[in-house]
Amino acid sequence: MIRLLLLTAGLLLFGGILGAQTETEIRVYRADLATGAPISGKLVLLPGTLAFIDDNRPESSFAVARSAIGSVNNERETVTLQLNHAIRDRSGEATRVILRLETASDGASVQRWYQDGESVAAASPSADTSSISGGQPLTFSAQRQKRFRSNTNGTLIIDQERVIFESTERASESRRWDLKEISEFKLNNPYEVEIQTFRGEKYTLSLSGRGMDNSQHREIVGRITKARTAR
Numbered sequence: 245m246i247r248l249l250l251l252t253a254g255l256l257l258f259g260g261i262l263g264a265q266t267e268t269e270i271r272v273y274r275a276d277l278a279t280g281a282p283i284s285g286k287l288v289l290l291p292g293t294l295a296f297i298d299d300n301r302p303e304s305s306f307a308v309a310r311s312a313i314g315s316v317n318n319e320r321e322t323v324t325l326q327l328n329h330a331i332r333d334r335s336g337e338a339t340r341v342i343l344r345l346e347t348a349s350d351g352a353s354v355q356r357w358y359q360d361g362e363s364v365a366a367a368s369p370s371a372d373t374s375s376i377s378g379g380q381p382l383t384f385s386a387q388r389q390k391r392f393r394s395n396t397n398g399t400l401i402i403d404q405e406r407v408i409f410e411s412t413e414r415a416s417e418s419r420r421w422d423l424k425e426i427s428e429f430k431l432n433n434p435y436e437v438e439i440q441t442f443r444g445e446k447y448t449l450s451l452s453g454r455g456m457d458n459s460q461h462r463e464i465v466g467r468i469t470k471a472r473t474a475r
Contacts, residue, residue: 270420271357273350278322278342279335287343288410289357293381293403294325295410296333296343302412303385303453304334305399312380316358318351382460386437386449388417400437400449402464405471407439409449419447423471431461 275287277296285305288295295307314326325341332338345351381403388396388409398411398418407426411417421441430438434455439447 271353273353274346275350276344277333278344279333282344283334286410287345287354289354290403290408291405292361293401294354294357295381295383295399295401296341297399297410297412298334299412301334302397302399304332305383305385306331306333307381307383307401307403309380309403310358310361313358316355318355320348321345321351323351323354382464384456385452387452389448389450395450400451402467404467407464409447419445423468424474426468429461429464429468431456431458437461 269291271289273287273289275285275296277283277285277298283298283300283304285299286297288297292310293307294310294313296305298304308325308327308329308331312328314328316326317324321344323343323345325343327339327341330337330339331341343354345354381401383402384400386398386400386409388398388411390396396411396413396417398409398413401408401410404423406420406422407429408420409418421439425441425443426439427442428438428440430440432438434457435451437449437451437456439445439449
């Protein structure tokens with residue numbers, strides 16, 4: 245099962261707060277997850293990862309690597325994903341995910357994202373999936389801790405290229421770092437992580453739900469170390 249956690253033209257609507265991006269790097273769309281009762285949220289497309297962030301219950305957000313998606317079909321604004329492994333959202337486990345976006349062009353963009361990835365995979369050597377998570381993104385329900393202002397709820401996402409905190413409340417609180425920008429990723433305890441960058445930024449996040457175990461922390465640190473050596 246894909247591990248629970250959990251994102252550029254669409255992102256600019258949220259204030260451009262993840263830093264200067266190209267349109268092909270990160271795209272964000274409003275979307276409803278089609279279950280018994282529709283679940284509103286955001287669909288996030290990164291180069292190798294698709295994530296759905298549940299607006300009302302961020303702990304039920306999920307992310308899936310593009311390589312773990314068997315097929316993507318869109319009919320106007322409705323996109324259907326067939327997954328190679330089950331994900332878990334608030335309605336339970338599923339290998340078939342239906343998303344309803346705002347426009348037909350949004351749906352077509354999701355299918356193009358998937359097809360572009362297929363083209364890259366066909367032309368590239370197989371990715372290293374020997375890690376604990378099999379190379380899948382790791383996502384956690386998280387809250388940013390601040391000294392003089394109210395805390396911010398969101399989702400922490402770690403994939404093979406970056407660490408992202410996506411706020412579900414205030415877009416200006418969201419952050420995105422390439423792995424090579426991170427100087428230290430500390431696990432103070434299973435429910436608190438500290439992110440420090442070479443630019444002197446420091447982010448403290450409290451995790452809810454299952455928290456982060458030592459093996460996951462070692463995997464994340466390993467990804468960061470590998471990214472640094474490739475600088």
